[in-house]
Amino acid sequence: MLTRIAAVTTATALVMGGFFTGTASAGFPAADLEPVVTFDKADYDTADTVSVTFTVKNVGKKPADRVRISKDGGGSGFFPRSYGELGIGGPGVRIEAGAEYVAHFSAPVNRPLTADRLVFKGAVETSSLEPQLANNAFEATAGVTFGKGGAKVLVYGDTNRSDGFDDGEGVAGVGVHLFGPNNIAGGRDYEATTGPGGEARFTDIPTGVYRAYYTSDTGWLVPSEDAFTVVLNTDVDLVRKAARPLSDTLKATVAFDRDVYAAGDTVGITVTLTNTGDALPVVYAECSGMGSQSELYNTTDGWGPLKDGGSGVSLNAGETKVVQVTAPLPAGAAAVGFVTVGCAFGPGRSMGNGVPRSGDRAEVPGAVVDASGRVLLDHGFSTPGTPVAGVQLTLRARDTGEAVASTVSDETGRFAFTEVPVGYYKPEVAGPWQLAPNRWMEFRLVVGDMNVPAVYVLPAA
Structure with missing residues (x-):
C-alpha cells in the first residue's frame, strides 16, 4: 500500500502548469508521443510551394490530451503561417493510445534559408502524463535548388479606352524595378527600361517571389505590382496599364x-x-x-x-x-x-x-531675434573643427537670396547677429574662405525654435 501511494504521489508532482515536464516511475501507464515529419519531395526549387505530412503517434498506453507543437525554432526555409489545432497556444488534439493524428502543412520557400537546405524541426507536448520525452522532437530536411527564369513586362497607356492593350499603346522610357526573390536571402533590385513597344525583359533571374515598382519621367503613372513568382525555365508575363496624371x-x-x-x-x-x-x-x-x-x-x-x-x-x-x-x-x-x-x-x-x-x-514681418555661433575650419566629420578669426559672414534669406545682415568672426571664431528678422537663412563667406561642402548650415531663426549651426569653412580654391 505504501509503495502504491508513493507512485501516485510521484506522478501527480510531475504535472506542472497543465503540461507534463518530467519522468514517472517505471511501468507507470502513460501517453508517449512520437512525431514523424516528411517532405513531399526530396528537393525543391525556390519558387515551389513546400508541403509536409506531420504525423503524431501515441505509442503509449494512455490517451494524450491537448497535443500541440511546443516549439518550432531552428528551422531553415520552411515556416508555415499556421499549425491549426496543433499550433502553439492552440486547443491541441486528443490522440488515443495506439492511434495517430495526421496534419498537412504548406508554405513557400522562405528565409532564413541556411546552406541551401529546408529544415523543419521542433517538438510536441501533451497536457497528459508522458514519462518518455526523448522521442518528442522532430526534424526533417530537403534540398533547395536555385533555378532561373524570366519576366516580360508590358506597360501600356489605354489611349483608346478599350481597357486592354492595342498596337501603338506601349509606353517607352518606364523604369521597371524587380525586387527579389524576397522569399530567400540575397534578394536585390533588377532594373530594365521599357523600349518603344512598352516592353522590358528580364532573363536568367533567380526563381522566387518578386515585387515590381515603376519609375518614369514621362508623366505616366504605373501602379506597383503585387507579389508574383518567377518560375523555373519560364517567362512570366506582366501587363500593367499606365494612366496619365489628373x-x-x-x-x-x-x-x-x-x-x-x-x-x-x-x-x-x-x-x-x-x-x-x-x-x-x-x-x-x-x-x-x-x-x-x-x-x-x-x-x-x-x-x-x-x-x-x-x-x-x-x-x-x-x-x-x-x-x-x-x-x-x-x-x-x-x-x-x-x-x-x-x-x-x-x-x-x-x-x-x-x-x-x-x-x-x-x-508676416515684425519679429526679430539675435543669433550667435562659431566659424570653424573643417577637418572632416571625425575631427573637431578649429576656430577661425576674421571671416566675413553674410546671412542671405533662404528663399529670396536677399542679404539681411553681415558680421565678422572674432579671435575665438565667434560671430553674432542682432535684431535679424525671423526666418530661414543661409550663410555666405567672403575673402580667402569658402563654405565646406557636405555640411548642413541652414539657419532657422524662429522665435522659440532657434537653430544656429556652426559655419564650417575651407581655404578658397
Missing part, C-alpha cells in the same frame, strides 16, 4: 490676397480650378505641409466646400470654378516670419500621385 487636365492655383500680413489678420485665398478633361463629379482639397506653425490647413469653415471633410466641388468638362476662402492667420506665423499654404486636389479624399498641387507664401 494634373494633365485639372489645373489648380492657390493664391493669397496679399503679399504681407500682420499678426491677427484674416487671410483671403483664391482657389481656381480649371478642368479641360471629362466631367469631374466631385473634387476635394487636401491642404497640409511639413507641420510648421506657419502653415494653413483647410480645417476651418471659411474653406466652404473645400474644407477637410466637406462636400467638394463639381467641374464639368471645360469648366473653371473659383472658390474664395477666408481663414485666420496661423498663430505661429509671426514667430516664423511668413505664412504658407499648399493644397492638392483630386476626386478622392486621399490624394494619390499625379493630382494637381498649388501653394503660395506671404510675409
Whole structure:
C-alpha cells in the first residue's frame, strides 16, 4: 500500500502548469508521443510551394490530451503561417493510445534559408502524463535548388479606352524595378527600361517571389505590382496599364490676397480650378505641409466646400470654378516670419500621385531675434573643427537670396547677429574662405525654435 501511494504521489508532482515536464516511475501507464515529419519531395526549387505530412503517434498506453507543437525554432526555409489545432497556444488534439493524428502543412520557400537546405524541426507536448520525452522532437530536411527564369513586362497607356492593350499603346522610357526573390536571402533590385513597344525583359533571374515598382519621367503613372513568382525555365508575363496624371487636365492655383500680413489678420485665398478633361463629379482639397506653425490647413469653415471633410466641388468638362476662402492667420506665423499654404486636389479624399498641387507664401514681418555661433575650419566629420578669426559672414534669406545682415568672426571664431528678422537663412563667406561642402548650415531663426549651426569653412580654391 505504501509503495502504491508513493507512485501516485510521484506522478501527480510531475504535472506542472497543465503540461507534463518530467519522468514517472517505471511501468507507470502513460501517453508517449512520437512525431514523424516528411517532405513531399526530396528537393525543391525556390519558387515551389513546400508541403509536409506531420504525423503524431501515441505509442503509449494512455490517451494524450491537448497535443500541440511546443516549439518550432531552428528551422531553415520552411515556416508555415499556421499549425491549426496543433499550433502553439492552440486547443491541441486528443490522440488515443495506439492511434495517430495526421496534419498537412504548406508554405513557400522562405528565409532564413541556411546552406541551401529546408529544415523543419521542433517538438510536441501533451497536457497528459508522458514519462518518455526523448522521442518528442522532430526534424526533417530537403534540398533547395536555385533555378532561373524570366519576366516580360508590358506597360501600356489605354489611349483608346478599350481597357486592354492595342498596337501603338506601349509606353517607352518606364523604369521597371524587380525586387527579389524576397522569399530567400540575397534578394536585390533588377532594373530594365521599357523600349518603344512598352516592353522590358528580364532573363536568367533567380526563381522566387518578386515585387515590381515603376519609375518614369514621362508623366505616366504605373501602379506597383503585387507579389508574383518567377518560375523555373519560364517567362512570366506582366501587363500593367499606365494612366496619365489628373494634373494633365485639372489645373489648380492657390493664391493669397496679399503679399504681407500682420499678426491677427484674416487671410483671403483664391482657389481656381480649371478642368479641360471629362466631367469631374466631385473634387476635394487636401491642404497640409511639413507641420510648421506657419502653415494653413483647410480645417476651418471659411474653406466652404473645400474644407477637410466637406462636400467638394463639381467641374464639368471645360469648366473653371473659383472658390474664395477666408481663414485666420496661423498663430505661429509671426514667430516664423511668413505664412504658407499648399493644397492638392483630386476626386478622392486621399490624394494619390499625379493630382494637381498649388501653394503660395506671404510675409508676416515684425519679429526679430539675435543669433550667435562659431566659424570653424573643417577637418572632416571625425575631427573637431578649429576656430577661425576674421571671416566675413553674410546671412542671405533662404528663399529670396536677399542679404539681411553681415558680421565678422572674432579671435575665438565667434560671430553674432542682432535684431535679424525671423526666418530661414543661409550663410555666405567672403575673402580667402569658402563654405565646406557636405555640411548642413541652414539657419532657422524662429522665435522659440532657434537653430544656429556652426559655419564650417575651407581655404578658397
